[in-house]
Amino acid sequence: MRNHPISHCIILLFLFGGLPTQAQKLGLEGGFNTSNMVFDAAFEGIFDFEVKTNFQIGLWGEIPIGESWGLRPSLLYLRRGAQNQPNSSAGQTVNVNYDYLDIPLLVYLGRGTVQFRLGGAVGIPVDHFLYDTANDRRLEGNLIDDFWDTGVNFSLMGGFALQFQRFHVSIQYQHGITPTIKDIVFTDVNGEPIKEENGGEHRNVLISLGYTLWGK
Numbered sequence: 001m002r003n004h005p006i007s008h009c010i011i012l013l014f015l016f017g018g019l020p021t022q023a024q025k026l027g028l029e030g031g032f033n034t035s036n037m038v039f040d041a042a043f044e045g046i047f048d049f050e051v052k053t054n055f056q057i058g059l060w061g062e063i064p065i066g067e068s069w070g071l072r073p074s075l076l077y078l079r080r081g082a083q084n085q086p087n088s089s090a091g092q093t094v095n096v097n098y099d100y101l102d103i104p105l106l107v108y109l110g111r112g113t114v115q116f117r118l119g120g121a122v123g124i125p126v127d128h129f130l131y132d133t134a135n136d137r138r139l140e141g142n143l144i145d146d147f148w149d150t151g152v153n154f155s156l157m158g159g160f161a162l163q164f165q166r167f168h169v170s171i172q173y174q175h176g177i178t179p180t181i182k183d184i185v186f187t188d189v190n191g192e193p194i195k196e197e198n199g200g201e202h203r204n205v206l207i208s209l210g211y212t213l214w215g216k
Contacts, residue, residue, distance in 0.1 A: 024064055029170070029210035030057035035080045037096070039181055039200030049200075052095060054079040056102070056206060068110045072117060077126075078102040080180075080202050083133075093134060096148070098180060098202075099127040104157055115161045117172065123153035149182045155202065166212040176201035 036051045058076035065071065081097040106119035128150045130139040159172030181200035 025062040025212055025215040027060055027166075027210055027212040027214070028058070029060055029074075029076075029168075029208045031055070031206065031208035033078070033080070033174075033204045033206040035082060035202060035204045037082045037180060037200040037202055048085050049082040049096075050085050052081050052083040054081060054097075056208065058102075060210060062108065070108060072104075072106045072108045072119075074102075074104045074106075076100075076102040076104065078123070080123075080204055093132075094139065095131040095133060097127075097129050097131060098125070098150070098153075100125055100153060106157060113163050115163060115168070117160065117170075118158040119156075121155050121157050121174065123155065125150045125152065147182055149179050151178070153180065153202070154178045155204075159206075161210070166215075168210045168212075170206070170208045170210065172206045172208075174202065174204035174206060176203065 033054050033056055034051050035054050037049050039049070056076045056078040058074055058078075060072060060074040063071040063073070078100050079097060080100065081095060084094045084096060100123035102121050102123045104119060104121035106117040109116045128148060131137070132139055154177050156175045156177060157172055159170060161168045161170035179201055
């Protein structure tokens with residue numbers, strides 16, 4: 001999906017423009033994530049997903065509400081996806097890549113050097129593509145439209161961070177609640193629908209290194 005990623009970036013950066021006036025901390029973070037997708041039994045034999053390593057990078061801020069807790073908004077460029085490894089030796093090993101501008105909004109609770117986080121995120125799609133690893137090429141065709149749902153994605157997030165002066169290391173789990181594989185409808189010989197199965201959702205573990213650019 002290529003629906004003007006630059007415009008999305010400009011809009012979201014404008015929305016985050018007021019963050020420093022409210023936040024007591026503002027910084028950068030980046031790292032990698034291990035990503036997979038879960039799907040209904042109806043897709044067995046079509047997909048055989050394995051965990052894939054991806055990346056994320058972006059901005060974060062902290063808006064305190066109480067003495068040790070508050071809100072933590074972020075703006076991340078995040079790639080999620082999985083690797084499809086078909087059982088057949090004739091099949092292709094294909095990477096399924098989803099690129100999002102992800103907007104997590106988490107509640108944080110600090111205890112010494114440890115910070116616990118819980119909340120959710122909205123993912124605005126920037127791009128989606130299938131990549132043939134054996135032939136080192138990007139795949140094009142109707143398969144993207146037939147199977148892959150490239151709409152706005154919603155997820156739950158939670159985790160913790162260890163803080164060392166201006167640096168922190170975080171581990172967070174992201175649980176997709178909207179499908180990234182479209183629902184499939186089974187029909188009879190007359191084309192009448194007889195059963196509909198749900199699609200698949202992302203499951204991510206994000207490991208990030210953050211740095212505080214500014215803080216009160």
